[in-house]
Amino acid sequence: xxxxxxxxxxxxLPVNELGYTKADYEGAISTLCAGCGHDSISGxxxxxxxxxxxxxxxxxxxxxxxxxxxxxxxxxxNSHGFNSVxxxxxxxxxxxxxxxxxxxxxxxxxxxxxxxxxxxxxxHVVRRALNMVYIVMNNGCYGLTKGQDSATSDRGSAxxxxxxxxxxxxxxxxxALQLGATFVARSxxxxxxxxxxxxxxxxxxxxxALIDVVSPCVTFNNNPGSTKSYKYVREHAEAxxxxxxxxxxQEITTSYHxxxxxxxxxxxxxxIHLHKVSESPDPFDRRSAMVALEDHRxxxxxxxxxxxxxxxxxxxxxxxxxxxxxxxxxxxxxLCPGNRMLENINASLR
Amino acid sequence: MKxxxxxxxxxxxxxxxxxxxxxxxxxxxxxxLFRMGLPVCPKNIxxxxxxxxxxxxxxxxxxxxxxGRRGGVDIALSVNPQSMAQDIQDVEPGGYFIFDNTKPLDLxxxxxxxxxxxxxxxxxxxxxxxxxxxxxxxxNVIYVGALAALLDMDFKVLTGLVADQFKGKEKLVLPNxxxxxxxxxxAKENFDCPLGIRVQASNKVGDKILLDGNTALGxxxxxxxxxxxAWYPITPSTSVVDAFEKYAKRVRIDPGTGRRNYAxxxxxxxxxxxxxxxxASWNGARSFTATSGPGLSLMSEFLGLAYFAEIPTVLFxxxxxxxxxxxxxxxxxxxxxxxAYASHGDTKHVLLFPSTPKECFDFGALAFDLAERLxxxxxxxxxxxxxxxxxxxxxxxxDDEREYDRGKxxxxxxxxxxxxxxxxxxxxxxxxxxxxxxxxxxHKGAFFTRxxxxxxxxxxTEKGEEYEDNMLRLMAKWETIKEHxxxxxxxxxxxxxxxxxxxxxxxxxxxxxxxxYLAEDxxxxxxxxxKAFPFNKEVEDFIGRHQRVxxxxxxxxxQLRTLLMAEFxxxxxxxKSVLCFDGTPISARNIRKQILQVVSGGNVMPxxxxxxxxxxxx
Ligand SMILES: Cc1ncc(C[n+]2csc(CCOP(=O)(O)OP(=O)(O)O)c2C)c(N)n1
Ligand code: SF4
Ligand SMILES: [Mg+2]
Numbered sequence: 001x002x003x004x005x006x007x008x009x010x011x012x013l014p015v016n017e018l019g020y021t022k023a024d025y026e027g028a029i030s031t032l033c034a035g036c037g038h039d040s041i042s043g044x045x046x047x048x049x050x051x052x053x054x055x056x057x058x059x060x061x062x063x064x065x066x067x068x069x070x071x072x073x074x075x076x077x078n079s080h081g082f083n084s085v086x087x088x089x090x091x092x093x094x095x096x097x098x099x100x101x102x103x104x105x106x107x108x109x110x111x112x113x114x115x116x117x118x119x120x121x122x123x124h125v126v127r128r129a130l131n132m133v134y135i136v137m138n139n140g141c142y143g144l145t146k147g148q149d150s151a152t153s154d155r156g157s158a159x160x161x162x163x164x165x166x167x168x169x170x171x172x173x174x175x176a177l178q179l180g181a182t183f184v185a186r187s188x189x190x191x192x193x194x195x196x197x198x199x200x201x202x203x204x205x206x207x208x209a210l211i212d213v214v215s216p217c218v219t220f221n222n223n224p225g226s227t228k229s230y231k232y233v234r235e236h237a238e239a240x241x242x243x244x245x246x247x248x249x250q251e252i253t254t255s256y257h258x259x260x261x262x263x264x265x266x267x268x269x270x271x272i273h274l275h276k277v278s279e280s281p282d283p284f285d286r287r288s289a290m291v292a293l294e295d296h297r298x299x300x301x302x303x304x305x306x307x308x309x310x311x312x313x314x315x316x317x318x319x320x321x322x323x324x325x326x327x328x329x330x331x332x333x334x335l336c337p338g339n340r341m342l343e344n345i346n347a348s349l350r
Numbered sequence: 351m352k353x354x355x356x357x358x359x360x361x362x363x364x365x366x367x368x369x370x371x372x373x374x375x376x377x378x379x380x381x382x383l384f385r386m387g388l389p390v391c392p393k394n395i396x397x398x399x400x401x402x403x404x405x406x407x408x409x410x411x412x413x414x415x416x417x418g419r420r421g422g423v424d425i426a427l428s429v430n431p432q433s434m435a436q437d438i439q440d441v442e443p444g445g446y447f448i449f450d451n452t453k454p455l456d457l458x459x460x461x462x463x464x465x466x467x468x469x470x471x472x473x474x475x476x477x478x479x480x481x482x483x484x485x486x487x488x489x490n491v492i493y494v495g496a497l498a499a500l501l502d503m504d505f506k507v508l509t510g511l512v513a514d515q516f517k518g519k520e521k522l523v524l525p526n527x528x529x530x531x532x533x534x535x536x537a538k539e540n541f542d543c544p545l546g547i548r549v550q551a552s553n554k555v556g557d558k559i560l561l562d563g564n565t566a567l568g569x570x571x572x573x574x575x576x577x578x579x580a581w582y583p584i585t586p587s588t589s590v591v592d593a594f595e596k597y598a599k600r601v602r603i604d605p606g607t608g609r610r611n612y613a614x615x616x617x618x619x620x621x622x623x624x625x626x627x628x629x630a631s632w633n634g635a636r637s638f639t640a641t642s643g644p645g646l647s648l649m650s651e652f653l654g655l656a657y658f659a660e661i662p663t664v665l666f667x668x669x670x671x672x673x674x675x676x677x678x679x680x681x682x683x684x685x686x687x688x689x690a691y692a693s694h695g696d697t698k699h700v701l702l703f704p705s706t707p708k709e710c711f712d713f714g715a716l717a718f719d720l721a722e723r724l725x726x727x728x729x730x731x732x733x734x735x736x737x738x739x740x741x742x743x744x745x746x747x748x749d750d751e752r753e754y755d756r757g758k759x760x761x762x763x764x765x766x767x768x769x770x771x772x773x774x775x776x777x778x779x780x781x782x783x784x785x786x787x788x789x790x791x792x793h794k795g796a797f798f799t800r801x802x803x804x805x806x807x808x809x810x811t812e813k814g815e816e817y818e819d820n821m822l823r824l825m826a827k828w829e830t831i832k833e834h835x836x837x838x839x840x841x842x843x844x845x846x847x848x849x850x851x852x853x854x855x856x857x858x859x860x861x862x863x864x865x866x867y868l869a870e871d872x873x874x875x876x877x878x879x880x881k882a883f884p885f886n887k888e889v890e891d892f893i894g895r896h897q898r899v900x901x902x903x904x905x906x907x908x909q910l911r912t913l914l915m916a917e918f919x920x921x922x923x924x925x926k927s928v929l930c931f932d933g934t935p936i937s938a939r940n941i942r943k944q945i946l947q948v949v950s951g952g953n954v955m956p957x958x959x960x961x962x963x964x965x966x967x968x
Contacts, residue, residue: 056796057793060633073810084655091625091626092625094625094629095578098629099629099631099633100634120619121622128615317613320610322613327611328787335572335602336575339749346557349560350559
């Protein structure tokens with residue numbers, strides 16, 4: 001049972017440019033297990049949207065089925081939400097995004113929802129370059145059906161049930177890169193510092209943006225022997241670098257050492273600063289990103305941070321050359337050719 | 351020997367090899383008769399293959415205007431050695447068998463009750479043309495020329511059609527006319543023209559058009575304001591989207607910007623296609639997908655979501671012969687039950703049954719109004735016969751005053767003026783709730799759409815009563831729906847009778863013809879054509895007024911009959927089945943035969959069987 005959060009507002013709470021407090025971006029109280037990684041990701045989404053001063057009602061949040069897919073109920077109360085069917089969120093977002101290009105589409109999915117039943121739809125939404133942010137709350141198991149191994153569970157990793165997983169894992173970031181995603185990042189639910197700016201950057205990116213967030217399931221897969229536990233991920237995560245997000249028009253005050261920091265202007269005019277820790281990967285070079293992912297996989301570490309971004313991305317609307325006016329705003333005059341044309345058609349059929 | 355003699359009333363069947371260009375020559379033949387003012391009914395019987403297998407094209411000409419299949423073949427024109435043995439068998443006694451006699455006919459195939467006419471098509475082509483492709487293509491045109499002489503067709507109509515057909519490619523006009531002349535001349539010189547069967551110009555066509563149902567559906571979607579189309583290729587539905595795209599390129603490009611007022615997405619499968627339609631409709635665009643049986647099966651889970659979450663969803667199902675892959679290029683009406691109850695749980699869907707291209711257009715556009723008004727999936731059930739064959743139809747008409755019915759959608763202003771918005775609240779007493787589009791209002795009207803149980807405010811609940819209330823409201827909505835879907839067409843025979851026939855979709859023409867035959871036999875039937883599910887009151891009353899109702903349909907399991915029995919709680923005695931499921935359109939003779947069997951007291955109704963793969967016979 002979900003409850004609405006009481007609408008009490010502390011007078012000192014910071015407001016954003018729209019006059020909203022962070023609470024205006026929250027949702028119903030979560031019914032997930034205490035300590036579940038998914039709730040931290042919801043928190044990061046709330047923080048990112050608040051700090052970006054997004055209009056909540058101009059965001060549509062969609063999901064499949066799973067604990068992760070329930071999350072959209074727990075943030076952005078004033079956004080329309082759609083909890084669809086298992087593994088099929090990508091198609092529903094695709095239709096929605098075709099209907100109205102002016103909203104921001106946020107897809108929430110789980111590793112079961114994406115990497116098993118929804119693998120086909122995931123692959124094709126990436127390929128189509130839909131303008132959306134796709135967040136996978138990745139816990140290596142099926143939380144809602146009580147902890148079975150998922151397809152992102154590493155080979156040899158053991159969940160609470162104890163049997164090591166026999167099969168190779170699917171790396172969603174590698175897959176997305178291979179399929180042409182123009183923004184690929186990985187993060188950890190326990191690292192808000194890293195996650196929030198990544199969400200912001202993904203939200204300002206035009207085209208398909210994937211953030212694969214390792215998000216431990218405290219109930220079924222947080223035990224020793226699991227490679228998706230808090231402890232394991234903390235010990236094995238290696239950040240590619242850090243990023244700062246500078247909203248549109250805001251003065252840039254910090255100065256960085258040349259060579260290690262790169263400045264990238266996003267489609268809406270905002271800027272991100274990338275501070276690199278090491279040479280590899282170069283996040284603007286797809287091959288380098290793929291190699292870096294493979295290298296980390298080989299040595300058993302988890303590469304996090306921004307992995308790849310294409311600064312000149314295009315999206316499905318660009319490719320289909322659809323009208324700038326959202327299709328759902330078109331009316332009879334725009335859509336219906338009238339009887340005269342039918343008369344001509346009839347004449348050609350006699 | 352007996353010779354069938356008739357004017358403007360016969361069935362001719364062409365036997366070709368697919369991939370040899372016969373389709374355009376055969377339709378030239380049918381269209382020429384149509385232009386001579388004769389009602390025609392052409393039907394393609396084609397394989398699921400791109401090149402090399404037998405394909406047939408049957409044209410019925412009926413001055414009386416019967417447009418269904420009659421059954422039987424009066425003239426067979428066979429240029430396919432593979433199917434010749436069967437083709438000659440199919441001819442009615444006294445009929446005509448025309449074949450390519452470059453190679454002599456196998457004597458074992460000869461029938462002494464059929465008039466044999468040999469045209470040396472291959473030889474003529476080899477003499478006339480060097481290029482092998484031309485030899486093949488013009489062979490078809492030459493036999494059309496020969497038929498013009500044999501049947502006494504107006505040659506000028508044919509040449510006029512060729513000129514129309516190749517508008518913009520004038521180079522092709524003369525060679526085609528030349529080929530027609532070769533055939534024409536050969537027949538004139540070698541046979542006593544015309545045959546016993548011949549045509550003469552008439553005026554029975556009026557302002558009718560010749561159009562396939564899928565094109566009409568695509569146009570219906572254009573006129574109905576569809577903007578988002580998602581689909582996955584499958585015969586026989588593919589040409590619906592092809593037609594939509596063809597016309598969208600003409601009328602939906604913004605003249606100022608050159609950008610498109612539509613989006614077509616070829617999905618990765620049918621699950622995705624219907625998911626996209628649901629997403630687009632949820633977001634306030636008119637959207638549709640087109641598919642056939644296998645696709646419908648895949649869409650099941652999503653259709654349940656759309657039913658339960660009350661999202662307008664338009665789906666065109668162009669039925670083909672199932673189960674499974676079945677006979678993918680043959681026709682049936684066999685998705686009725688799987689569409690009506692698609693998805694798990696207590697789910698029911700609205701079905702529309704068009705029976706002509708004009709109705710494909712009308713119902714195609716109407717489907718969007720109904721979907722948005724009723725907030726539920728609307729499944730338009732057509733079939734391969736209607737969808738892929740040129741059917742004679744009333745012309746398409748659009749009322750320029752008409753406005754789309756966008757249903758119950760709240761604006762920001764509406765939301766400001768209301769106390770509290772409840773997505774699943776029955777405010778008006780018709781069980782149809784109000785919805786909002788995403789992005790309407792900064793802090794009112796947002797809700798969480800889900801396929802799980804929720805209360806009237808769209809908040810998740812597992813309370814049994816709230817779930818039950820919602821399910822009962824959906825039942826009440828079902829009653830409302832009955833007032834919105836098209837009512838049946840009833841044709842009273844004018845004689846007091848306890849007997850009736852009931853049919854839908856493409857069984858219409860043959861059923862009406864069969865009723866006429868039966869009247870000549872002295873048995874009178876009232877007739878009703880059902881146009882939609884749920885069945886309205888008129889359907890119930892009509893059945894109630896009769897003792898015995900023959901339900902005519904093109905599937906094995908009497909699916910519509912099952913639906914009628916379930917919805918009206920009728921016993922099995924009252925409704926009798928007339929069925930055809932061999933993959934060819936049901937014929938009038940077949941219907942008459944099956945009904946006579948029951949009426950004359952044969953207590954076991956034999957399953958209908960059409961005797962050949964080519965679908966000839968009765
Ligand atoms: C078609 C279908 N099959 C199975 C299920 C049962 N089911 C519900 S959630 C789930 C797995 C969810 O796993 P994941 O996406 O990783 O989410 P998590 O709960 O781990 O966050 C399954 C198999 C379903 N809802 N629908
Ligand atoms: S079962 Fe696991 S994934 Fe689901 S809510 Fe609990 S901790 Fe989170
Ligand atoms: Mg999971």
